[in-house]
Amino acid sequence: xxxxxxxxxxxxxxxxxxxxxxxxxxTDFAQKQLGDVVxxxxxxxxxxxxxxxxFGTVESVKAVSDLFSPVGGEVVEVxxxxxxxxxxxxxxxxxxxxxxxxKLDPGGPSxxxxxxxxxxxxxxxxx
Amino acid sequence: xxxxVGTLRKTPLNPVHRELGAKMVAFGGWEMPVEYSGLITExxxxxxxxxLFDVSHMGELxxxxxxxxxxxQRVTSNNVAKLEDGQAQYSALTLPNGAPAxxxxxxxxxxxxxxxxxxxxxxxxxxxxxxxxxxxxCEVKNRSDDYALIALQGPKAQPILQGxxxxxxxxxxxxxxxxxxxxxxxxxVSRTGYTGEDGFEILVVPDxxxxxWRKLLEAGKEAGLVPAGLGARDTLRLxxxxxxYGNDMDETTTLVEAGxxxxxxxxxxxxxxxxxxxxxxxxxxxxxxxxxxFEMVDRGIARHGYPVYxxxxxxxxxxxxxxxxxxxxxxGLCYLPAPKTAVGTTFHVDIRGRRVAARIVPTPFYKxxx
Numbered sequence: 001x002x003x004x005x006x007x008x009x010x011x012x013x014x015x016x017x018x019x020x021x022x023x024x025x026x027t028d029f030a031q032k033q034l035g036d037v038v039x040x041x042x043x044x045x046x047x048x049x050x051x052x053x054x055f056g057t058v059e060s061v062k063a064v065s066d067l068f069s070p071v072g073g074e075v076v077e078v079x080x081x082x083x084x085x086x087x088x089x090x091x092x093x094x095x096x097x098x099x100x101x102x103k104l105d106p107g108g109p110s111x112x113x114x115x116x117x118x119x120x121x122x123x124x125x126x127x
Numbered sequence: 128x129x130x131x132v133g134t135l136r137k138t139p140l141n142p143v144h145r146e147l148g149a150k151m152v153a154f155g156g157w158e159m160p161v162e163y164s165g166l167i168t169e170x171x172x173x174x175x176x177x178x179l180f181d182v183s184h185m186g187e188l189x190x191x192x193x194x195x196x197x198x199x200q201r202v203t204s205n206n207v208a209k210l211e212d213g214q215a216q217y218s219a220l221t222l223p224n225g226a227p228a229x230x231x232x233x234x235x236x237x238x239x240x241x242x243x244x245x246x247x248x249x250x251x252x253x254x255x256x257x258x259x260x261x262x263x264x265c266e267v268k269n270r271s272d273d274y275a276l277i278a279l280q281g282p283k284a285q286p287i288l289q290g291x292x293x294x295x296x297x298x299x300x301x302x303x304x305x306x307x308x309x310x311x312x313x314x315x316v317s318r319t320g321y322t323g324e325d326g327f328e329i330l331v332v333p334d335x336x337x338x339x340w341r342k343l344l345e346a347g348k349e350a351g352l353v354p355a356g357l358g359a360r361d362t363l364r365l366x367x368x369x370x371x372y373g374n375d376m377d378e379t380t381t382l383v384e385a386g387x388x389x390x391x392x393x394x395x396x397x398x399x400x401x402x403x404x405x406x407x408x409x410x411x412x413x414x415x416x417x418x419x420x421f422e423m424v425d426r427g428i429a430r431h432g433y434p435v436y437x438x439x440x441x442x443x444x445x446x447x448x449x450x451x452x453x454x455x456x457x458x459g460l461c462y463l464p465a466p467k468t469a470v471g472t473t474f475h476v477d478i479r480g481r482r483v484a485a486r487i488v489p490t491p492f493y494k495x496x497x
Contacts, residue, residue: 035150035358036167038450039428039457057479059428061166061450062358064479090165 001119002027003094007070008118014094015070015112017104022071025098026058026089029122034060037089040082042099047075055100058089070112073102138183139275139333143340147354154357155248157184162356169359170452173322176351177281179343180360183336186250187274188243188257192265195239201400202260203233204382206392210235215302215317218390220253225381225405229253230372232319234304246372275336279343280326287347288327292316310342321360323367323493365458366451366493368420374431375418375446375460383409384462386418417468418446420490423457424473427483434477435461445476451492458492
């Protein structure tokens with residue numbers, strides 16, 4: 001079961017909303033699919049992203065995967081420690097593996113899954 | 128992200144990989160383990176202790192008969208006459224343009240008995256080609272389904288294997304092999320590999336493979352032996368600058384361009400062979416382009432197929448590229464025009480629309496401590 005304090009996308013990102021801020025990362029399922037993460041490309045502070053828009057790239061030894069923001073907003077913080085030590089995406093995807101923090105656009109997320117729905121979604125995707 | 132695994136061929140070790148929780152992927156028409164505990168863990172285990180690889184997808188072609196030696200001399204690049212019984216040789220099946228139809232290991236089992244270990248994706252192509260070329264001078268048989276192949280690689284490979292066999296492994300030199308029993312199973316043990324480490328490749332009949340695999344893993348447990356997948360195999364071979372057929376060389380790149388001039392024999396005993404004219408000229412006068420090793424100067428991982436630029440001029444593409452787990456650098460291989468191949472030369476790799484600087488470095492990137 002995924003943490004219930006956040007919401008999920010079909011592209012396997014999560015967002016944890018606190019007030020008008022949203023913290024974004026990728027799920028445990030995503031990091032397992034990728035394998036050892038060795039490279040991250042994250043946006044600069046100040047960049048505006050739309051919901052479901054690409055905001056960066058995560059690379060494992062074998063694979064490249066685009067990162068899509070579950071929500072729209074302006075990037076107010078980037079996890080630069082993670083860029084230096086990308087293996088934290090594998091070790092702690094819901095904690096130290098967070099990627100960006102956004103000041104959310106008004107309205108907030110609407111079409112995202114809760115933890116239970118996401119767990120079911122992953123179970124189906126994994127066959 | 129996952130590759131569909133519908134009608135893929137399976138090695139005799141397939142159930143064992145699943146039992147071990149391996150992540151399986153499609154590779155050259157086969158369902159193969161790409162990783163077990165994690166690519167980097169497996170890579171480092173092979174550099175520091177040992178790793179066990181299922182490479183049963185590789186093909187085995189038997190070339191036998193009174194005409195076998197003469198035939199192989201004409202269709203491969205290396206000098207087969209140099210082999211003694213129990214010796215193996217890295218070589219290539221050549222095309223008239225000097226390019227490899229495949230890269231192979233030739234094993235001499237007897238004066239008229241040779242075994243070629245070939246790439247999985249090329250088995251049918253090689254077989255057809257050799258049958259066409261041989262016209263009955265010798266017998267060419269596809270024995271790929273009759274063998275499983277297990278590679279035990281790493282500095283601890285010899286002590287681990289020695290515990291399971293009466294063969295004196297210290298007597299088997301690099302690129303030599305011996306027949307004997309391993310863990311009670313009849314096997315051919317050769318000191319070869321594709322990782323840049325010392326190690327062995329063990330041929331057994333398919334129904335012995337699972338038991339042999341389990342006994343090897345058990346015997347090597349304390350020494351740090353882990354099962355390793357194709358993912359680590361690829362990063363290990365890249366660090367050691369061993370070419371991958373279909374990526375770093377193919378039917379359009381000559382052996383000299385690929386840096387494999389050392390498997391092209393111009394000795395008198397070799398005589399004429401397919402592609403000799405081109406290869407001889409290139410060995411003497413140099414090839415127009417060369418495969419070089421590079422590391423990324425700026426942040427980014429170059430990968431297979433990414434475009435390469437010398438200044439603003441397109442200059443081909445990356446043939447292999449990856450994060451190198453032991454070196455902790457982003458490295459790769461690409462072809463550049465010969466005048467631009469000096470170590471230290473800087474060029475750019477287009478990483479998904481961004482031009483990132485790379486620099487030619489000496490290869491192999493990794494050389495094991497002697």
